[in-house]
Amino acid sequence: MSTRDRIVAAAAQLYGRYGYTGVGLKQVAAESGAPIGSLYHFFPGGKEELAAAALRMSGAGYQMLVEGILENMPDLVSGIEQSFALAAETVASTGYVDACWIETVALEVASTSEPLRMVTAEIFEQWIDSCTAWVESHGVAPEKARELGIAYVTGLEGAFILARSLQSREPLLATGRMLAAAAREALAAPPSTPVKAKGARR
Amino acid sequence: MSTRDRIVAAAAQLYGRYGYTGVGLKQVAAESGAPIGSLYHFFPGGKEELAAAALRMSGAGYQMLVEGILENMPDLVSGIEQSFALAAETVASTGYVDACWIETVALEVASTSEPLRMVTAEIFEQWIDSCTAWVESHGVAPEKARELGIAYVTGLEGAFILARSLQSREPLLATGRMLAAAAREALAAPPSTPVKAKGARR
DNA sequence: GTCTATAAACCGATAGAC
């Protein structure tokens, strides 16, 4: 693992616990074992450039994680409910500290750093596209699939907030069940313009 | 408006734009027109005590706002969709900077300040209770009503994140429509233990 | 590429005059 990678990894970990504003560059340097000079060597743009790299790395990582989970789900409805239940277990197992730190930084930078805001927007858009494609592959019409794909992301992110604050699995379990209900309705109303569905509607 | 109130109001406004960690006490003092000494006079506990007061004030304010909107909605399903659409317009009208700042601070303090984490938990619990009561008043069985009440809050908070990051109404509109679909299903399956519903099931 | 030293500004918090 290169020095650069260790710096980015340390930054991602610290941002997850303390937020973007709450973490100093010296702290990142200390955690990664690199001196501050190396940090500015790899990221001449300073804190913003480092955060952009960490966001992009973790954003892609979260997406691969979710895609891997959803791919192995038997059907749309139980896939939604099960993946939220799995998220609940995972978050609980870390003592409600590790969920998704992208949202924390996204809120912090939304009105303070236009470059970083755009990085988070790019990440969320990719997540939406990925989820929408999965929903569509199970036979939901494109527009409805996008709505459900968006609601999957917003519901998951919102449930993470309450789960961490309340230190409870309930927000994730309840949100998963309600989104599964929405998915059931989306399946019941078949595509107005029929498409060949790859996944089974059963 | 008392000096104390002006300090709390200024803190709430600044936390909304820059987050908890991103706002200094000197900044709050300057914005409110009060000297730092007064700030420590009213809040001997310093930054944490001030944030707790601001959180409680804004938390109650948001709850009253949502309750006032939901009360006047004709039915459960369109009430959910319409209130999300209204939120989309409101957030868009502020240039996507003012949505709900409780979530920003909740994420920042979740693993850094146990006292503040508990304040945010209390606020979220009250929101859930309020939404659950509204859902139940429209004829949904208690357990399902709580699930939908939770999903309303998580969906709204999550959609606020994406709306601000993407600078788009779409996350709020899509989430509102999906939660309305979930509500439709909750109404279709009547309470196992029938209760006298105050709201119309139609 | 690695590392140290340092500048200039800001932080939360306190002391103490008024």
Place this chain on the structure above:
DNA sequence: GTCTATCGGTTTATAGAC
């Protein structure tokens, strides 16, 4: 209750030796 000055520590960022 109001206000100022200040302490000790931290921040981002840079300069420059190795």
